[in-house]
Amino acid sequence: MKYDILIKNGKIIDGTGKPGFFADVAIKGKTIAKVGQNIENQEASCVIDASGLVVSPGFIDVHCHTDWSILDGPWDDHQEMQGITTQVAGLCGTSPLSPEEHFRDVLQETGLRTNYALMVGHGTVRKSVMGDAERAPLPDELRKMKYLTEKALDEGALGLSTGLIYVPGTYSTTEELKELASVLRRYDGVYATHMRSESDAILKAVDEAIEVACHADVRLQISHIKVILPRNWGLGPEVIKRLEAAMKNIPVAADQYPYTVTGGGLYGPSRLVKGWPVQEQQSAEDKESRALAQFQRDFRYAEKREELVSHVRSLLEDRGGPKQFIIVKAKTQRIVGMRLDEASRALDIPAEILCLEEIAASEGQFAMVYEGVYEPEMIEFMKKPWVMVGTDGVPGAFHPRTHGTFPRLLGRYVREKNVLPLEEAIRKMTSLPAETFGFPGRGRIAEGFYADLVVFDPDTIIDRADFVQPHVYPEGIKWVFVNGTAVVREGRPVEVYPGVPLRRES
Ligand SMILES: [Zn+2]
Structure with a gap:
């Protein structure tokens, strides 16, 4: 047989943002072998009829916390069941200290159902050098922190993440962050920051993020962008203005989960x-x-x-x-x-x-x-071409975003509220993160690209998880392929482990 899998009659939304078109997609091994009209059924050993469905690149979750629990097993299917084929973990300052060891353990103990990449957490690095000390690092401590950051980047981390409201990230100085972020330059690494404030002091926090990334001359990624507390609603446009002004000097992007309730916890x-x-x-x-x-x-x-x-x-x-x-x-x-x-x-x-x-x-x-976020302000961020999608998912936690983020955006905000064209939403979920975080050969449907694919029904896709029942799978996701292997088949998870660790290629 010429091909392993042939997906026929679907509407292809290829991830670049260009209008959808009708074509067949043929997979051979791990890659997309052909995209074209009328590929014959007998050329493939397995044929999937995607009439009425959209075929898009697999979604890239650029912000999740899977590393916290992945080694506890068993694997939770919430990522692939919402169309995620690649996830970036190690955000908000907390990560494994050694990506190499972590990847090895994961592959040995649980295997990977999706592709999996890591950031190195500033909090993790700081803690391993200075514990929870409430002060600036001494020169030799800073040197040690730079060394550990560089080591993690050599082992494949995509960048440095900070969590500046958490211990010990909150004790950091701006100077310390500038020094550490400078390590990223040689790697084209991403500086992803959970800012010092998303609330009363958000503008100061945005300025600090820009200052750090500009000093280091690296990519800035604002994590889970939002403005919290009714008294701060209305600051969104100023946040956008400052970030867009910084784009003259450095690449700036952000990620977002489409919920007005934040992860701050339950009011019990x-x-x-x-x-x-x-x-x-x-x-x-x-x-x-x-x-x-x-x-x-x-x-x-x-x-x-x-x-x-x-x-x-x-x-x-x-x-x-x-x-x-x-x-x-x-x-x-x-x-x-x-x-x-x-x-x-x-x-x-x-x-x-x-x-x-x-x-x-x-x-x-x-x-x-x-509910600390104002929906129209959340939508203003969502419309920006530089805002990607990140679940901020914590397996087992109370927030439905872990199960529902991508289908919610496509169902509630694209189909029902018309906030974005479907092609643009898909671009923000696929090629934009692939280019920003450095996943060559992913994030698009094109010959030679990895067969990370989602087949979904654009008329029914929607999240079903809410705060009363947060662990419910979404609807409308029919097939999900990771490196050419189906991890979701006709809406149900399949127990296979075709994911691979994705390392920064330096
Ligand atoms: Zn965070």
């Missing part, structure tokens, strides 16, 4: 009520139950109760009021999925009392998510 009892252990620290169960007992006492005691009420009220107000919160877990089933203001009207009690009563009635089983 420990987050809502002062003095409770912070949820993120995953406190021991008995600590939680002692805190709950204290809460129950306080809530029954009039003076303490007033304190609790006014604390929760001001917390809600500071974030734009009850309408910004969505209830995802509650004892009163009918309010699950409602906005807090809506639930408050439905039950006819003030929002802050509702939260506290739910905590009291449900043994702590109450949680909300907070």
Whole structure:
């Protein structure tokens, strides 16, 4: 047989942004052997009819946290089930210190269902040299950090990531970041930054990101671009203006997940009520139950109760009021999925009392998510030709973006809201990230390119995961190929491991 697989009658959206066209795609081994009209069925051992479907390059997730849990296994199918064929992990300052060792372990222990690339995390490098020290590095510490960064780049890391709101990234100085980012120049590496602020100090943070990348003369990638908190909404255009002005000096890009709720965590009892252990620290169960007992006492005691009420009220107000919160877990089933203001009207009690009563009635089983991003502003970022797509996915976490990001963008924002032409959205998911992060031979449908492909239904593609049920697969993804092998067949995952580590080729 001339070809292994022939995908017939689909509409090809090739990743370059040019208008879709009808053609057949033939795969031989790991690559696309032919794109053309009327390739004969008998030339291939397997024929797939893609009538009514779109055939596009596989999606490239430029921002995820798969490295945190990939070695824990078993493999979670959420990437390929949304059309992702290549993922970039090691973002927000946290990564394996040695890509070489990590890739080796992954290939030995779990295998790869998608292609997999890494950034090296500034936080990881800093921690290994200076622990959690709250100060600038000494000269020899900085030298050591540069050495480790360079070593990771030699082992194939695509660039340096920072997480400047996290420990220890938050202790870094701008000078330190400039020095470290300078290491990237020789590798054409990407400086990807979770900025020091996405909220009140966002403009200062944008300026710092630009200063670092310009000094180092390297590519700047703003991670999960957004403006958080209602009082900052409206700063988006200024963020865009500053980044576009910097494009005169350096390549600038960003990535985004299409959700108005950020990853900041659930507003559960420990987050809502002062003095409770912070949820993120995953406190021991008995600590939680002692805190709950204290809460129950306080809530029954009039003076303490007033304190609790006014604390929760001001917390809600500071974030734009009850309408910004969505209830995802509650004892009163009918309010699950409602906005807090809506639930408050439905039950006819003030929002802050509702939260506290739910905590009291449900043994702590109450949680909300907070909508900190303004959708029209999110759409302004989405329209920019330099904004790619990144799930910011954390397997097993509460946020539906891990399962739904790419289909949500194509269903909700391309088909339903007409924010972008389909061809442009696909370009931002494929050739743009391939060129920016350095994946030669990927991100386009063309002869000789790797057969990383998605076949999807443009009329039905949509995310199905939400905050109440975050781990639901999307709809409309029919076939996904990684290096010529189907990892999704007729909408179902296939247990094969055709992915490879993608290293920066220096
Ligand atoms: Zn981040």
